[in-house]
Amino acid sequence: MAAPLILLAVPSVLSGFWGSPLTGNGFAAFLEGHTEAAHVDVAVMAASALVALAGIGLAWLMYGAKTLAPERVSAWFGPAYQVLYHRYWVDELYGGIVRVVVLGGARLLRLFDERVVDGAVNGVAALTRSVGSALRQLQTGRLQSYGWAMYAGAVVIAAVVLATEFMR
16 A cells, blocks of 8 residues: 555645646745735634544544543444444445446346347247258158159149139
């Protein structure tokens, strides 16, 4: 983790000296004489520092000196502790989205694949199999069967020719 933190720290420090491209303020702007009066809210700064120091002190009492039980502190803060402990339930939200959207979509695609794609492929295979089974009965290898088939074909052709002549 040290390398990513260093990579993030260097631009942070440089933007403090030279300013951010988004704001144009910074130490370089100060050196060039572009000074603007900045409004400093001392009350907000003091409150932020006190809250940070209180958090550091509380953590030291619980985990450094071990004079205060974390369970007791969690009972003091009640719902706020639960919200922070569960990290605003972001993991649960993402898990629900993954479970509903991603896995639900995957199930729908699986059903489409099983019913439509596999159904089409298996249907073509079944049709080919059944046509092959029917045609297999015609290919017996016995000359008598072929003779009867040629005789029946000649009879059908003669019947068609006579029917067309009769219809004229």
